[in-house]
Amino acid sequence: MARFRQLVLSWEAGLVVLTVLVVIFGQLADHDLISSFNLQTTALNNVILLCLALGVAPVIMTGDIDLSVVGTLALSGVVMGDLMAHGMATGLAIAIGLVLALVCGLINGLLVVLFDLPALAVTLGTMGAYTGISFLILGGLAITTFPNSVVSLGSSNLTGTQVPFATVVVLAIAAIMAYLVHFTTWGKSLFAVGGSRKAALFSGIAVNRVRITTFIISGFLAGFAGLLFLGNYETAQAGMGASQLLPAITAVILGGVSAYGGTGTIPGVVLAAILLALLQSALGLHGFSGEGQTMAVGFLLIIAIGAQPLARSARDWWRRHAGVREIASAGTGESRGGSESSSGASGAEVRSTAVN
């Protein structure tokens, strides 16, 4: 538990440091970053990404991946929008859409787990299938009128404040997910399965059930993201939200979830989403266009994930060479190695010391 807490503190601390840096430099360059209007817009524009990321995170923690979330988002969003447009009661339409999303997740889970297929291929296929069905339902048209309750969920503020309602809801979901992942038996088994599927099986964990549940949760949250999409952009069309897939996975990975499974935290994912949101906002305010922001996300990913191994191999190299030169004093080589590694990027660096 102590080691777990240490890991949480370290990786998240790195993300916080990076976020603070972004805020400081962004604020110095353009004075609008920390304006209430900009923060509100940024928060509202990133709830869908965060909602998807929260769903995908447990899947990646178990060592699988779910690419189909954008398909589920589009399908359930389109179904909800279509039902509402045909005059169905809002609550019922939402319920049907969310159940559909749940079923989408269940299908992924059953295909991956029961048939023992690679998650990447299955969810690549179901992404196409779900998106395609949403195309079939609307036939290329778009729905643009929604009940007030849906719109206010997606785009209004908490009464009396400038805090978007959707952001509060998604943060509440994040809190629930954090509880589930870090404080329940299910959450523990998540990491066990991600660490070693075989070992988890031998220690009596219902591996299949755990893996299927992660897919169901991922599908459900993707459906909820679809609902937020309807309210936020007031449009339902096939293939909506497709551009959110890679940013959502980026947020999960940047949040410290290993792509091989077994590590990661929900607070980390939330912090990573905040970091990405603020970085994009800062770049946008400074006059960088969309491609500049996309590239920055790519570089950030490389720095966060790649800097740590790079620092380690640099340190190893230094140790080896220092060892050859000063074979008598190993202590000096050790201390030099330490100073070398501390010059790495802050976020990854904190983690590497914690792991060592």
Place this chain on the structure above:
Amino acid sequence: MSAAEMISDVATSSARRSRVNAMVRRSDTALLGLIALITLVAVATLSDFRTLSNINNLLNTTALIAIVAIGEAVVILARQIDLSVGAILGICAYLVGEWSGHFSGPFGPVIGVLLALALGAGFGLGNALLVNVFKMPAIIATLATLSIYTGLQIIVNNGSQLYLTQVPKWLAGLRGNAWFGIGTFIWIAAIVLVAVSFILRRTRFGRDVYALGSNPEAAAYLGVKIRLRTFQIFALCGALAGLGGLLYTSQFGNVDATAGNGMNLTVIAAAVVGGVSLFGGAGTALSAVLGALLLGEIQNVLELTRISIFAEQTLQGAAIVIAVAVYAVVSRRLRRPVRREAFLSEHPTLNPAAIEAAGGTSNG
């Protein structure tokens, strides 16, 4: 199937019979049968399918996808993945189209092709750099470079588009030209297929690719130069994506900043449908080509039957899932008896038939 299992397969007593069986059961053969079946049905029922222009169009599109899919297949064979091929293709389509205008004369095409290959290989090396030096998992590294290369693509395009009139004649005419009655695209795809198949089958590089894909740790113990191979694998994939970009310019004649955007997943889908295992080590260059052909044909038939262009994505997605499921079931079925026979030939006393016979004699 891994190399070790193939060896044990050969070592079993039923080797001769299983060789014939294996030929029949091979995924390539099955896929070819499926493609032939769809073709026959389409030819018989759809008069539009039979037209020369449609078949040319189908084969040209397939050739373009197949070339990029072959590169992706090599990467997947080595248990890596490259999500950035679409962006590499897009950048190369624009830059090579623009630059090759400067090289006129008889060597123009040669320089153009070399340029496309080199540029693509450069981007592939960028991917390998992240995998090797930064020790990033390939899926994350290429996710990052997908962002970076896409951004680069938009910057390079700078809001403008490249039209067929702006590219040299040999490039613009590449699509329509034919040698010995067969389109240039198909020749190029065939050359790539033969070359990569040769490399995979007959060279140390190819054996290392399969070794890395089957068991990276064992490959390391065997002395496979993993870093070098990773550089080569990603460079090859990038180079073929670059070549695909060259064909893209000729095929669509209109290159904008979104060129190749959806290509990443299509190419992976082609390789997977063709039978290249995402776990590495199983599949060939031909698998990728057949996968591309199958997907291309399904799409073509759907377009012709006007089922609805919206159903395409659904059916393609379903095709991927079904293909993966079928391969998993088939490979498991194939593996089971082989293992059993190999085990029994090593431990003949444990053979249930022998035990039964022994029990029978002692009883009687």
